[in-house]
Each structure stands twice: as C-alpha cells, then as structure tokens.
Amino acid sequence: MSVLLRGEHLTRILPGTVPVTLVDDVSLTVSGGEFVAITGPSGSGKSSLLYLLGLLDQLTRGRLVLIDQDTAELDEAARAALRLRTLGFVFQFHFLLPEFSALDNVMLPMRKLGERNDREQRERAAELLAVLGLEAHLHKRPHQLSGGQRQRVAVARALANDPPLVLADEPTGSLDSASSEQVFSILHDLVHQRGKTVIAVTHDMELAARMGRRLHLVDGRLEGQGRLQ
Amino acid sequence: MKVPVVLDLARSHVLGRGRQTLVAVLSVALGVGFSIAMAALMQGGEDDMIEQMVNAMPHVRITDEFRHARRQPVQDRFDAVAIAGLRPKEDRRGILNPVEVRARLSGWVPGSLAWSLRTQGVVRYAGRDQGLTLVGIEPDQAQAVAAIKPEEFIAGDFQSLAFGGNNLVVGDRLAEKLGARLGTTVSLVSATGESRSFKITGLFHTGTTARDEGEGYVLLTKAQTLSDRPNVINDIRLRLADPALAPEVARRAERRIGYKTVAWQEANESLLEALVVRNVIMYTVVGAILVVAGFGIFNIISTITHEKSRDIAILKSLGFTERDIRRLFVAEGVAFGVAGSVIGWMIGALLCVAMSMVRFELSGAGVAQEMTHLPLAWNVWHYLVAAGCALASASMAGYLPARRAARLHPVDIIRGAS
Numbered sequence: 001m002s003v004l005l006r007g008e009h010l011t012r013i014l015p016g017t018v019p020v021t022l023v024d025d026v027s028l029t030v031s032g033g034e035f036v037a038i039t040g041p042s043g044s045g046k047s048s049l050l051y052l053l054g055l056l057d058q059l060t061r062g063r064l065v066l067i068d069q070d071t072a073e074l075d076e077a078a079r080a081a082l083r084l085r086t087l088g089f090v091f092q093f094h095f096l097l098p099e100f101s102a103l104d105n106v107m108l109p110m111r112k113l114g115e116r117n118d119r120e121q122r123e124r125a126a127e128l129l130a131v132l133g134l135e136a137h138l139h140k141r142p143h144q145l146s147g148g149q150r151q152r153v154a155v156a157r158a159l160a161n162d163p164p165l166v167l168a169d170e171p172t173g174s175l176d177s178a179s180s181e182q183v184f185s186i187l188h189d190l191v192h193q194r195g196k197t198v199i200a201v202t203h204d205m206e207l208a209a210r211m212g213r214r215l216h217l218v219d220g221r222l223e224g225q226g227r228l229q
Numbered sequence: 230m231k232v233p234v235v236l237d238l239a240r241s242h243v244l245g246r247g248r249q250t251l252v253a254v255l256s257v258a259l260g261v262g263f264s265i266a267m268a269a270l271m272q273g274g275e276d277d278m279i280e281q282m283v284n285a286m287p288h289v290r291i292t293d294e295f296r297h298a299r300r301q302p303v304q305d306r307f308d309a310v311a312i313a314g315l316r317p318k319e320d321r322r323g324i325l326n327p328v329e330v331r332a333r334l335s336g337w338v339p340g341s342l343a344w345s346l347r348t349q350g351v352v353r354y355a356g357r358d359q360g361l362t363l364v365g366i367e368p369d370q371a372q373a374v375a376a377i378k379p380e381e382f383i384a385g386d387f388q389s390l391a392f393g394g395n396n397l398v399v400g401d402r403l404a405e406k407l408g409a410r411l412g413t414t415v416s417l418v419s420a421t422g423e424s425r426s427f428k429i430t431g432l433f434h435t436g437t438t439a440r441d442e443g444e445g446y447v448l449l450t451k452a453q454t455l456s457d458r459p460n461v462i463n464d465i466r467l468r469l470a471d472p473a474l475a476p477e478v479a480r481r482a483e484r485r486i487g488y489k490t491v492a493w494q495e496a497n498e499s500l501l502e503a504l505v506v507r508n509v510i511m512y513t514v515v516g517a518i519l520v521v522a523g524f525g526i527f528n529i530i531s532t533i534t535h536e537k538s539r540d541i542a543i544l545k546s547l548g549f550t551e552r553d554i555r556r557l558f559v560a561e562g563v564a565f566g567v568a569g570s571v572i573g574w575m576i577g578a579l580l581c582v583a584m585s586m587v588r589f590e591l592s593g594a595g596v597a598q599e600m601t602h603l604p605l606a607w608n609v610w611h612y613l614v615a616a617g618c619a620l621a622s623a624s625m626a627g628y629l630p631a632r633r634a635a636r637l638h639p640v641d642i643i644r645g646a647s
C-alpha cells in the first residue's frame with residue numbers, strides 16, 4: 001500500500017542547561033493499512049515519538065512527511081487541520097471532556113470539522129459508540145463510565161472524522177485483561193476490516209506480537225526493526 | 230440547537246462554577262449600574278446648571294467696550310506708531326447711536342433684545358445708604374428678555390415703572406435692608422451727585438443675593454437724566470429662542486456693530502471648562518470601576534484556564550487551533566460582560582428610579598420653601614457607554630488568559646496529567 005508516513009532522522013531534544021534527548025535520530029516508514037507496535041522500556045521515548053508523529057510536538061531535527069505533506073512547512077493552524085482530518089489520538093488515559101456526555105465527546109471533532117450537519121453528526125457518533133458496545137451509555141458523562149468504557153469512548157472519538165491514521169499511547173495500559181482485549185480487538189478490526197493504519201505504544205509484548213510490525217525503542221533510538229509473523 | 234462548538238464549550242466552563250460566575254457577573258453589573266446612576270446624576274446636574282445659567286443670564290450681551298482698541302487715525306497715517314492703553318473719555322462712554330445698532334440687529338436675530346443704561350448709584354432712605362446697580366430699561370424690552378422673570382416678582386412688575394412719576398423696582402433684600410416697602414418713596418443718588426425721589430412700585434426675588442440686595446430698575450429716560458447722560462445706553466442683551474445659537478449670533482453681531490459682544494458660553498467659559506473636567510473625572514472613575522470589574526473576570530478566566538488546561542490539551546490534540554482556544558476564553562469573558570451589562574442596566578435603571586424619588590427640602594432660600602429633587606438625566610448613551618466599557622474590559626480580561634492558554638503546549642499538559 002501507499003506510504004502514509006515517513007520520518008527521517010526524527011529527533012527531539014528538550015532545550016535547557018542539560019538538554020534531554022527524548023527521541024534520537026529515528027527513521028521509519030509506515031504504509032497504509034499497517035498495524036505498528038511501538039515497544040520499549042519505560043522512559044525510552046515511546047510517547048515522545050508518538051507526539052512527534054501526531055504533530056503535537058515540534059521536531060528538533062529531521063523531517064516528517066505525513067500523507068505527502070512535509071510537516072515542516074505547516075503553520076500551527078495547518079497542523080491542527082491535519083490532526084483534525086487525518087489523525088486520531090487515543091491516550092493512555094481517556095482524556096474525555098468531563099462536562100460532556102459520551103455522545104458529545106465523540107461529536108466534538110465532527111463539530112469542529114463541520115462537514116456533517118447536526119443530525120448526521122449525532123447519528124454517526126451513536127453508531128461509532130454502538131460499534132464499540134456502548135449503545136447503552138450514550139448520554140452518560142465520563143465519571144459515570146468505567147475505565148474500559150471511557151477508553152472505548154476515546155477510541156470512538158478518535159475515529160469520529162474517519163482519519164486514515166490512528167495513534168494510540170498505551171490504550172490498554174490502565175485496563176484489566178478483559179477490557180484491554182476488547183480495546184485491542186477494536187484496533188485490530190480497524191486495521192483489518194476498515195483499512196486504517198494504527199500505530200500503538202504498548203508495554204504488553206503479547207499484544208505487540210499480535211500486531212503487524214514492532215518498533216523497539218531504547219533510549220530514544222530505534223533498535224530491532226523487523227516484521228514479526 | 231446548533232450552537233457553535235466553541236460557545237458550547239464556553240458554556241460548559243461557565244455553568245460549572247455558579248458562585249464564581251455570580252461574583253464576576255455581579256461585579257460587572259454593579260460597575261455598570263453605578264456608572265449609569267453616576268452618569269445620570271452628573272449629567273442631570275450639568276443640565277440643571279446650564280439651564281439655570283441660560284435662564285438667569287442674557288444669552289448674548291453687548292457692552293460699550295471694544296475687544297480691540299480702536300485704530301487711531303494716527304496709526305493709519307504712520308506705520309511706526311503704536312498706541313496702547315488708550316482710555317476713552319469717561320463721559321463719552323456708552324453705545325453710540327442705539328437706534329442704528331438696533332437697526333443692524335433687527336431682522337436676523339432669532340430672539341428679543343433689550344437695551345439699558347447700567348450705572349452705579351446709592352439709594353437713601355430713613356438715613357440709611359445702600360449702593361446699588363441702577364438699570365435704566367424700557368419695560369417692554371426688559372419683559373421680553375426676562376431680565377426679571379414674571380414669577381420672580383413678589384409685587385408689581387416692569388410695567389409699573391411706566392405709571393407716571395419716578396418709579397423704582399428693587400430686590401426684596403435691598404428693600405428689607407433699607408426698611409422700605411412697596412409704595413415707599415426713597416432717594417436715588419447718581420454717581421454724579423444728582424438726587425431724585427423714587428417710589429418703589431415693584432419688588433423681586435431672584436434667589437441670587439447679589440441681585441436681590443443690589444439691583445434696582447427704573448425707566449431708561451429717568452436713569453439717563455439722573456446720571457446726566459442723555460440718550461446713552463451701555464448694555465444690550467439678547468434672549469434667543471435657542472440658547473445654543475448664542476456664540477454664532479454673538480460673532481455675527483460683533484462683526485456688524487463692532488462692540489464687544491459676548492455669548493453666555495463665553496461669559497461662563499471657565500465654568501463650562503470645569504464641567505468638562507468634571508466629566509473627564511467622572512469617566513475616569515467609571516472606567517476604573519469597570520477595569521476593576523475586569524479584574525474579577527480576568528481572575529475567574531485565569532482560574533478556568535488553569536483548571537481546564539487538560540481540556541485545552543485534549544482540544545488541541547483533536548485538531549482545535551490556538552485561535553479556537555483563544556475564542557473560547559474570550560467568549561467566556563464576553564459572556565460575563567454581556568450578562569453583567571444587562572443586569573447592570575437594570576441596576577442602573579433601578580438606582581435612577583430610586584434617586585428620582587428622593588426629595589429634600591431646601592429652606593432658607595428666602596420666601597417660599599423650595600421642594601427639590603436630585604437632577605437626573607436619562608440618556609441611552611449612558612447605558613451604551615457603560616456596557617461598551619464593560620464589554621471592552623471583559624473581552625480584554627478574557628483575552629489575556631486566553632492568549633496564554635492558547636499557547637499552552639499540549640504535550641506538557643498530557644505528560645503532566647498522566
């Protein structure tokens with residue numbers, strides 16, 4: 001499939017009296033339809049790499065091409081627009097807006113994009129939540145949901161604008177094995193049934209093994225990069 | 230139903246904090262309300278003062294002076310000659326040729342005209358002497374320009390001067406000082422030492438002490454004979470239908486007749502300037518009140534941006550721009566401003582109504598006790614200006630934290646939160 005993302009010598013150094021290197025000269029290419037795991041010990045720079053790929057953080061050095069766009073040329077608004085349309089984020093913690101219901105949280109990116117009318121947005125949000133098994137919880141607010149349910153709402157929200165690329169930072173990290181299996185299979189379906197590209201950080205080697213490709217980070221550097229069966 | 234998403238977010242932030250919101254809105258509302266009440270009071274006082282001023286004095290006054298010394302023939306002849314400090318001969322002062330002056334003013338002056346001879350004199354009765362300004366008038370003219378308003382006459386009127394004989398109209402306080410009453414015959418002594426008997430046929434009370442105890446009116450011809458200045462007048466007063474036209478009329482009149490012509494605005498320049506200063510002070514105070522109210526808004530929005538920094542990071546990660554975030558918090562500030570303004574309008578209106586009901590009695594002014602109330606001016610501009618200032622202050626108070634919030638780095642927050 002086509003190349004979705006290409007990073008060359010991605011480097012992120014926090015400036016300061018003692019500069020901290022978070023990501024060190026990482027190069028990678030991800031094609032459409034791939035399911036990529038990022039693994040590595042705690043503090044190895046997995047989240048940092050994901051923030052760079054998701055345009056949430058600025059590169060210190062290197063070049064990142066996302067869907068044929070050199071991200072260095074984009075201003076703040078253009079980066080935001082790219083996030084809105086082509087990227088879906090799932091964080092380790094759910095990060096839902098506490099005052100909004102599950103449905104309203106999922107509608108948020110659609111309302112910002114404004115391509116669907118209110119009814120269509122509502123229907124699509126309900127549909128996404130239903131697919132994730134939350135049809136009974138549409139109008140609950142985050143504090144009325146369990147951790148696994150919240151994480152699924154977050155996944156639904158990440159998918160709201162139907163982005164080709166989903167970035168997930170330990171989406172199952174705070175969940176029990178049943179919930180984490182559920183969320184994992186949702187991501188798995190996204191790749192295998194809906195043709196999305198998913199890059200997920202995980203500590204769980206077993207889950208990583210079930211993904212298509214594994215990138216291993218140590219001290220911000222990419223080590224074993226290869227296809228697993 | 231279809232609320233822009235940013236407004237929806239703003240609403241969720243604001244509604245979540247009842248008491249804080251109430252305090253911020255109330256501080257703006259009180260600021261707006263008191264500003265309106267204060268403006269109404271100040272404007273009312275000013276209007277009142279100007280009205281009194283306009284009523285009490287001639288709108289335009291022409292005296293027998295010149296703004297610039299007349300050019301002397303010698304100056305026309307020789308360039309090098311400069312003359313300063315020239316004084317006219319005492320006995321020749323006065324507006325020459327009043328008939329001609331009147332002809333030049335008639336026709337275009339939108340109002341009425343009265344001429345007079347004002348001289349200093351002494352009134353003598355029962356061994357007591359009192360100095361007074363003796364004004365020689367034509368009763369019809371004096372009535373037309375309301376030199377003394379009809380309601381200010383306690384007894385008699387200007388027409389009583391023309392009844393035959395030597396008649397005099399004086400202020401009630403002067404009469405009191407002399408121990409004279411209506412009908413009493415007193416002696417008037419002119420500056421030249423001439424003395425005649427006059428009968429008091431009218432008494433007035435204007436409320437201005439200087440006039441009530443120091444002014445007397447007689448017929449123009451009597452004043453002229455008494456002071457031995459036949460056919461001389463030295464003061465022309467105009468009363469206009471529209472007092473605002475006075476400066477223009479004065480300018481035109483001065484061009485036409487040459488004598489110094491002063492509009493009431495010019496005569497009261499320093500007072501009017503003081504009013505301007507008063508307004509500047511008032512608007513400064515009003516501005517300060519609203520800026521203080523703005524601090525309240527600034528405070529609450531800063532708090533919200535801190536508490537909601539996680540939401541800001543979420544919104545940014547979802548694809549909301551810095552501009553969206555700025556708008557979000559500015560909208561919250563504006564919402565406080567709008568709510569505060571609307572409530573402030575009500576407070577202001579209520580305060581004005583309450584103040585308009587306050588009545589107090591001013592006694593000691595003389596004859597009758599005068600019931601009076603606070604001068605209030607209702608003006609829609611007070612409401613608009615107060616709300617405008619409140620909104621400006623509120624949007625600024627929203628903008629400052631909004632700008633900082635918009636610049637927050639989502640990664641820092643996400644790291645900090647997880």
Ligand SMILES: Nc1ncnc2c1ncn2[C@@H]1O[C@H](COP(=O)(O)OP(=O)(O)OP(=O)(O)O)[C@@H](O)[C@H]1O
Binds near residue numbers: 020047048
């Ligand atoms: N603001 C910062 N100042 C200093 N060091 C930082 C800062 N942010 C991150 N780091 C360091 O950068 C390194 C990479 O952090 P990052 O969060 O990417 O690791 P991670 O692989 O996601 O770890 P984990 O598995 O525990 O989530 C860590 O060693 C961390 O301590």
Ligand SMILES: [Mg+2]
Binds near residue numbers: 046047048169
């Ligand atoms: Mg991490």
